Amino acid sequence: MTPLASPLAPAPAAPGAMPPRRPPLSVAPEDGSPAGVRPHPEAERTAPGDADGFDARLEAALEALSARIGPLFARPEPRAQAVRYVRALLGGVGAGNSWRLAHRVGDGSPWRMQRLLTRARWEVDAFQDAVRGQVLEHLGHPDGVLTLGQVDTVKRGDKSVAVARQYAIAARRVENCQTTLLACYTSPLGTAVLDRELYLPPAWTEDALRCHQAGVPADRTVHRPRTELAQRLVERARAARTPFAWVSGDLTRGQDPELRDWLERRAVGYVLPVSTGHPVRAVGGVALPAGVLARGAAGHGVPDAVAPSWEWSAVPLGATGSGGRGGFVRLLLTRRHPGSGRTGHYLAYAPRHTALPVLAAVARGGRDTLRAAPRACESVQFTRTEVLTWTAWYRHTALALAALGVYAVAGAAHGKVPQ
Template sequence: MAAGHSVDPARWQAMFDQVMARIACRFGRVEPRAAARTYLLGLLSGVERKNCWQLAEQAGLARPGPMQRLLRYARWDAEAVRDDVRAYAAERLGTDGGVLIVDETGFLKKGRSSAGVQRQYTGTAGRIENAQIGVFLALATSRGRALIDRRLYLPEHSWSNDPERRDTAGIPETVHFATKPRLAQEMIEAALDAGITVPWVTGDEAYGQDPQLRAAFEARGIGYVLAVACSMRVRINHGRTLVRADTVASRLPAVAWQQHSAGNGAKGPRFYDWAWIHTGTSSSHRRLLSRRNRSTGELAFYLCWSPTEVPLSELVRVAGVRWSIEECFQAAKGQVGLDHYQVRHWTSRHRHITLAMLALAFLTALAADAAPDRPASTHHLALSRDPITLTVPEIRHLLAAVFNSPAVTAARLLHWSNWRRRHQATARRSHYRRRTTSEPTG
């Protein structure tokens, strides 16, 4: 569906039907199965707010009752559908060289009745707000990235130890307080147990600082590149010296720093200076990875471990992939309404989140299938006059037209898609060239 490809509504419909057939056994009756199909089509549509009321209106229903029943009372297994999402994403994106990424995102809420809500810091707002915090797991490969698991963080004192509040919000008795690193460990081990065979895990400082989480990854034989604070103490000199990460970086000679790109961003390659040093014993594959901004000198640090020796460029690649989950959050919230739910109950929230993850995985699979086999080098991207490849937002826009405006021809859809993506390619070339000419050389 890039230049030279055709928009094939029949094929898209067939692929959507395959997704529905995959999860059909999770619904005991035909009514919730049909409602789930309608709900997913609504999430893929262009409706502004993807809550039960507007999804019902989009579907031509007289009232939101069927959508509300699907989330709250209908009998179906959201955890099993979550497993289907994970398996579907792995099949369509592959796992070779893949990375599992863990991170959290906030869902701003009013009141105090929504499961897990309280005033707490959320990076979504950049401050303390009344919010729910969801911990998510994403799979990122060369073909794309998708959210594959989710956990709702349940604050210990205001929720975990309040039976009446738990009961009102429908929180299962089996759910107890767990730190965010513990939730991350649960999701990653579940993915590995399900056969998601990837060599790497990455995450931010909230997860990198947890020694038990790092030990769990090592026990499973999966490498990690986890961000840590500058105050993290590491052992150098064959384990004899304990020193802060920023102190290690300050003592490195100039020749220790190498320029590498952490991957292509929206405005071009993300070049930084990188250095690494052995930590622990000389026989271990443990490293402290340091990143230095070439313009500001700002430093960032990562603790790394791998079961076998790997080059610096591989650790840099994994560190750069971590930002993919932010793109997942942006796409999930902006395209399929991940945060549009207006429900308070534990079951309703998890069902909406699961269906939104499935909608995102479907869009990602379509985008992966549409991506042409052509070089992805920075030089090619800077010079190419081809339209950019189909993105998740573009796919969702086209799907909405196909499913809701059948009178629009495939040729017309392709014409406007190519027009938009050619203009985006022009803007990208400009960004890349500006980045290349302004990049410090020292």
């Protein structure tokens, strides 16, 4: 998603008016392949330029969300304000400022928006479950992919919760920033950002007064590494019966052996990127020769089904006994452009006899989803917030994910793919 050209409309919209239509969570990859998992041929897609139909489905999705979250609020007023908040986020109003959000939906002052994030009575975890349920009703598919990534938001000052000087992946340097781990869901029916966790760096967990002032719960004041947060995202997806066949992710998740081992113990297949210098071990802990990545990139491979100028090859790393009949195998995948010599490497854990084009599609889809997700989050003010406390951050991001979920539902295929 990309923000609207004007971050703040010159005049407030009529209360209850739908925001302008915006593009879905997708990006055109550098090699010309479509973002995410390729649509199933039997899925009926929305006709290009069907603005009126899309707006009607957007309104219907928002009404369905309102009905879902109704029982989660003690009073109807905060429930209605939550729906208005989601409408405002869909409108692309610039920085996540309560005044701007109020202006977008015609509120005369920001106090209702602020109260929704701080003092109103509602359970954010149950709200997030309701949003996930709505998304999965329309996008859920057995071939789904859960993609783990990270967004680092540069901030000024040090008052906002979890802001500290730490390494920012996108900037490739230490910044004063806030780090969020994301779980995105991609299926043949669409893509959505499904869940998030806020990373609390040691500079915060070692300062009890600072955590208390920001309202950090007592059970989160102990430092939890990014690996544990990523595991939480996967566990919540599994607990919610999210249908997915694979886990993909960014380079940081791919080069985390603890996360890979954790997934293997639960028989969860993955296709995760690694750098050329990353140590590779076969089943049983035997280290492969130092040149295995170079040899994996050499020779002829299988042409990419979407970008034929690229080739894929695989080096077996051994079989394991988990995963039921036939077990799982570990593979080193190499993506190579014969003309330029550029390569990319992935470690895969897959059911035996999984076809190489399937693994290539998972790797490609995960990469494209991670490229699109930060812009999608920014378009609904997920990261550009001006909230200081733990509770306000989790409530705001839950509402932002609801906005992304409503958009994904409206843009999904009209009918379910036969399963």
